[in-house]
Amino acid sequence: MSLTLVTAGESHGPALVAILTGLPAGLELDRAKIDHDLLRRQQGYGRSPRQQIETDRVEVLTGLRQGRTLGTPLTLVVRNADHKNWLWGMSPWPPEGEPSGKGTKAVTLPRPGHADLAAVMKYDYDDVRNALERASARHTAVTVAAGGVAKALLAALAVTVSSETIEVGGAHGEAAMREAMDAAKTDRDTLGGVVEIRVDGLPPGLGSYVTKEERLDARIAWALMGIQAVKSVEIGDGLDLARRRGSLAHDEIFRDDEHGFYRRTNRAGGLEAGITDGEQLVVRCAMKPLPTLMKPLQSVDLATGEPAAALVERSDTAAVEAMAVIAEAVVAFELASAAKAKFGGDSIGDLLAAHAAYLARIDWRRP
Numbered sequence: 001m002s003l004t005l006v007t008a009g010e011s012h013g014p015a016l017v018a019i020l021t022g023l024p025a026g027l028e029l030d031r032a033k034i035d036h037d038l039l040r041r042q043q044g045y046g047r048s049p050r051q052q053i054e055t056d057r058v059e060v061l062t063g064l065r066q067g068r069t070l071g072t073p074l075t076l077v078v079r080n081a082d083h084k085n086w087l088w089g090m091s092p093w094p095p096e097g098e099p100s101g102k103g104t105k106a107v108t109l110p111r112p113g114h115a116d117l118a119a120v121m122k123y124d125y126d127d128v129r130n131a132l133e134r135a136s137a138r139h140t141a142v143t144v145a146a147g148g149v150a151k152a153l154l155a156a157l158a159v160t161v162s163s164e165t166i167e168v169g170g171a172h173g174e175a176a177m178r179e180a181m182d183a184a185k186t187d188r189d190t191l192g193g194v195v196e197i198r199v200d201g202l203p204p205g206l207g208s209y210v211t212k213e214e215r216l217d218a219r220i221a222w223a224l225m226g227i228q229a230v231k232s233v234e235i236g237d238g239l240d241l242a243r244r245r246g247s248l249a250h251d252e253i254f255r256d257d258e259h260g261f262y263r264r265t266n267r268a269g270g271l272e273a274g275i276t277d278g279e280q281l282v283v284r285c286a287m288k289p290l291p292t293l294m295k296p297l298q299s300v301d302l303a304t305g306e307p308a309a310a311l312v313e314r315s316d317t318a319a320v321e322a323m324a325v326i327a328e329a330v331v332a333f334e335l336a337s338a339a340k341a342k343f344g345g346d347s348i349g350d351l352l353a354a355h356a357a358y359l360a361r362i363d364w365r366r367p
C-alpha cells in the first residue's frame with residue numbers, strides 16, 4: 001500500500017487537520033523536526049502580520065504511540081491561534097450572542113486571482129469568506145507537518161530533501177530579492193517567485209512508466225500544482241530541453257566498478273519515464289504574485305453588481321520562501337509514497353530490509 005493524505009481546515013477556523021494512511025509501523029517521528037519545518041514555513045521575508053499571531057506546532061491525535069507509528073491512520077493537528085478573534089464569525093455551529101470579532105460581515109468584493117469569484121458562482125455562496133477560508137494557503141501548515149512525517153520515512157532510507165528560493169519578483173540573490181520585496185511593499189503590491197527542490201539519495205526505480213498514476217514526474221507535478229498560487233513546474237532542465245537537440249538533451253550512460261551505472265550530466269533532473277534514475281532529483285516550481293493587494297485591483301461588488309475595488313485584507317507581500325518549505329513537504333510525500341509502494345512492509349524494519357535487498361541487487365552506488 002502506498003501512502004494517502006487528506007487535509008482539512010479553514011484559515012480562521014479552530015484547527016487544521018491531516019490524516020495519513022499507509023505508514024509502516026515503528027517509524028520514529030521527531031516532534032522537534034516537524035515543528036522546525038512549521039517554523040521555517042512561517043518565516044521568510046515579506047510575510048504577513050498573521051505570522052505574529054501564529055506559532056505553529058504539531059499535535060498528534062491518533063496513530064502514534066511514544067514517538068513511533070502504529071501503522072494505523074496518523075492524525076496531525078495544527079491549531080489556528082487566530083481563531084480566538086473569529087469565534088463568532090467562524091463558529092462551526094450557528095453562533096450565539098451578538099456578532100463580535102472578525103468575519104461578521106459578508107465579503108462581497110472578489111479578488112482577481114483568488115478563488116473568490118469562481119467559487120461563489122460554483123458553490124452558490126453569498127459570502128466570499130465561505131470560499132476563501134479553504135482556498136487560503138493557511139492550510140499548507142498541516143501539509144508541511146505531513147511532509148515532516150514523509151521526510152522521516154525518507155530519512156530512514158538515507159534520502160534527504162532540501163529547497164532554495166531562487167527568484168522573487170524576477171530578482172536573484174538574497175539582497176536583490178529583499179530589495180524587490182521592500183519596493184513592492186512600499187507600492188502596496190505583491191510578488192511571486194521560483195523555488196528549487198533537490199533530493200539526494202534516491203535509488204533508481206521509484207515510480208513507474210506503467211500507469212499515469214505511478215509516473216513520479218506526474219505525481220510531483222500534481223502535488224506541486226496543488227499548492228496555492230503555483231503556475232508552473234519544471235523537472236530537470238524542463239522547458240529549456242524543448243529548445244535543444246537530442247544530443248544535448250539526454251544524460252549518457254556510464255558504468256564503472258566504483259559507481260555502477262551513473263551519468264555525468266543530470267538534464268533529466270533524476271527522472272526518466274516517470275522513474276527515478278539514481279541521480280539527484282531537481283524540481284523547480286513558480287508561484288504567481290499573491291492576489292490580495294493593499295492597492296486593490298478592479299472588481300465588482302457582488303451585492304450591488306457595481307464596479308468596486310477588490311477586498312483589501314492583511315496579506316503577505318511575498319510568500320515564496322514559505323512555498324519552498326511547502327514544496328519540500330509535498331515532494332517528500334510523493335517520494336515516501338513511491339518508496340512505500342516499491343518496498344512495502346507492514347513495519348519499518350520490513351521496509352528497510354526490502355530496500356537493502358534491492359540495493360544489493362542493482363548495480364548502483366549512492367553518488
Ligand code: EPS
Pocket residue numbers: 011048050051054082132135136137138141228292313314315316
Ligand atoms: C492568506 C491570507 C493571509 C495569510 C495566509 C494566507 O491570512 P489572513 O487572511 O489571516 O491574514 O497570512 O497565510 C497564513 C495564515 C499562513 O499561515 O501561511 C491567503 O489568502 O491565502
